[in-house]
Amino acid sequence: MLDARSGPRKEFDRPDTDSPDLVVDGGRAGEAVGAGALSVEVPGDKSVSHRALLAALLPGAPEVLTVRNANLGGAVRALLPAMRALGVAVDADGGTLTVRRGALPVPQQVRPHPGVTGWPEGVPYLETGGSSAAARLLIGVLAGSGTAAVVDGDEVLRHRPMDWLVDPLAELGADIAYLGEDGCLPVWVKGPVFRPGRTVELRVGSAQARSGVLLAVAAAGLPATVRHPVRSRDHTERMLASFGGVLDEGDHELGWGGGAFTVPEVIDVPADPSLAAYPVAAHLLWGDGGTLRVPGVCLNPTRTGFFEVLRRAGADIAYEYGNGGTEGGRPRGGEPVGTVVVRGGLEQAGPVRVDEPWLLHALIDEVPLLAVVAARLPGTSWIGCAQELRFKETDRLTTTARMAGAFGARVEVAADGLTVRGGAPLRAGVVPGFEDHRIAMAAATLAGCLPGRTTVRGGACHRTSFPDFADVQRAVGARIAKDPL
Template sequence: MPMTSSADLTVDGGRTAGVSDPLTVTVAGDKSVSHRALLAALLPGAPELLTVRRANLGGAVRALLPAMRALGVAVDVSGDTLVVRRGAAPVPQPVRPHSGVVAWPEDAPYLQTEGSSAAARLLLGILAGTGLRAVVDGDEVLRHRPMDWLVDPLRVLGADIEYLGEPGRLPVLVAGSVHRPGRVDLAVGSAQARSGVLLAAVAAGLPVALRHPVRSRDHTERMLAAFGARLTESDGEVAHQGGDCVVPPVVDVPTDPSLAAYPVAAHLLWGHGGELRVPDVCLNPTRLGFFDVLRTAGADISYEGRGTTTGGEPVGTLVARGGLGRVRRVRVDQPAVLHALIDEVPLLAAVAATLPGESWIGCAEELRFKETDRIATTAGMLDAFGADVAAVDDGLLIRGGAPLRTGEVPAFEDHRIAMAAATLAVSLPGRTTVSGGACHRTSFPDFADVQRAVGARICEDTTS
């Protein structure tokens, strides 16, 4: 088991008595939308003062704040509200040593994004569009994750981007902006890569057509269109027609469906009946794969009361009733479905381990390049519970019905693995220790509080 730096989570199985019915819980804002709303302050059409309400303030979004300040954009945090002001004095970040870099460019701000791939990739796109010269870097884990998915198409559009260490990896120097209109092809279905190119095109006012192999989350397209960007979409392609966009002074962030999945899964795993409601959830179809797969398999999940945010996102109330008694197995064998639940794969696999029948989660090669190799770490986490799971090149095969046990389960310092393990543990008799499980703060600082609100007995072990 790997060494961990985060505190452990301790979970005692079973649901506390006295949980109300129907039960309503509030979940943090969407991480993906929070990143994009914050970076919108760097677009040419942004106001001097931008307010982002109900932002997700987990570690992944907070990783972007020092980088923004180093670019002369002040960011003040008040509760879950970010107040972003342009034209402030830059606050330099300390440079993290790198054995492969002989000398850092002295005339470029150094932007450290820690372990957040979204922060790094979206920031690269904004820089390449605005022509802001800067170095983008990450922690030791992020330095090993691929960046060529984004850098190559940006170079096709004329951007001057230099790898300062290993080719295809951070750190990189963005030295010149995109300036050639045209068509580019993405090698992967990553929403981060597609979003980086689109942000560059819109920031530069550049006509660009972008071919992509699979439909994945489209928060960037929705937000830019809501801001007035001239976007058109067809099968496998999104195009920016050129011109400006105008960022409104206030952007509202909807509840994160990836985070809502954890209390919903706990509610369904207990199967005690009753109704759980999560309001203001982002109902973007490219984010609802976890719920839609379970709905197709027989779970009673519905969406009510739809509206739209200032960032162009559909929102409403997510409702889960009853348990998983009618669900026999789950199956994911289409790339678009996989991308609609890509962050919830560990959780869906954990739920599948409790179901009778053989479940399959495929088309998931991209998971090899997340914070961890999530195919391998999901399998390792479930194996610690005693589940019958096999990891293959592009997915996971879970044979449900094997007796599951409690005990010590690794989180592999991956927030998604940690939260999936803790959620599965609430349905099992006995005590489970999720080692390093407090890494959930990366995306869901209030994870334990929300799970306790729906009846879980979970706490952070401050003695570890």
């Protein structure tokens, strides 16, 4: 495996059988075919759920914080052991999380890392599993609050880059040491950011890196300016603004004034647009008429790129604000909400093209899904500006191409994107999921429109972000076998 900071990983050899398989039979269930109108709900947004949980660690947070409609997939649950290790109790009741500060004793222990010496004694060990968002955002909060701790993850996360965040935090004065491979987890957050009025420049457009820096200066009450190369999801900015924080946004620049803010007692999380994309894509791929509605969805323009690209290509996708099943359209967690309305299929659609970095970041999690939809469209599609995908749970450019190729799609990998040549005959069969939830869910969605039976190897890894994936897809007509435990 290559150094995560110097280049993409080579052929991904992680086994794809850790999770049970998903079995999908092609064709839409009879009762859903040509339905006049279907409505389906999807879980809360994963990114907003992470930030809402971490808000409990910020100054001005209440002793008890309630997060409603939280995403309870594996990526969000990965944050819970770390919070407990900081003395924060998190109780789940359905989609509601109750977060209590100081409710648990802080364990004074660390876990040894094979082959590494010099681990600190007497500081909490914070395990974040495979969630890069949990790790990076947590590092930012720790560096801002001056809380010493070791942040670690699983073997895959230990090879994903952390210097995107650690370097700018160091410019602000934070003392952070790598305890394993340089630039990667585990890291020891030793001392806080303290240099006011600094300007830091991020090397990548990662929203996690920008959010980690912003959470650090917010927690420290430290004025700072963050320069970034591309606009990407801005959930942290919106949430802090909803708390009363003052931000000054310019062209590729964000200023934080360092003032006080107040975390409310309740944070409502909107439905996840990245998860809404799967029933939307399934409805379009079947193309058997009718209308699909997905209410309460976060319509933040930094997250709706999948819908926008398909609208440009000719798909009939619209948004309803106001009363469209979204509690009068009031913002949730600082986010605009509405209903995604999809009519018909892809009969009038042509190839898709993603050339702008901001647009890629607005659909970065949906690239595997967009690629398999593009395989069903005429002409040649291009999804570019996507080099960051090489550092996800897998090298998602390579694994997307391999997954789609197993169906017979013609997908070519470039250094920074994918070329998809539509029109190739696609077939059901056994396809790899690579233990990557986005790859597996894209494969299962495409399988629903193909004759015959498809087995997605390790497909139940969808629980990382979308525990109810199979149930939601069945609600719109997919024939997915009962999700194995």
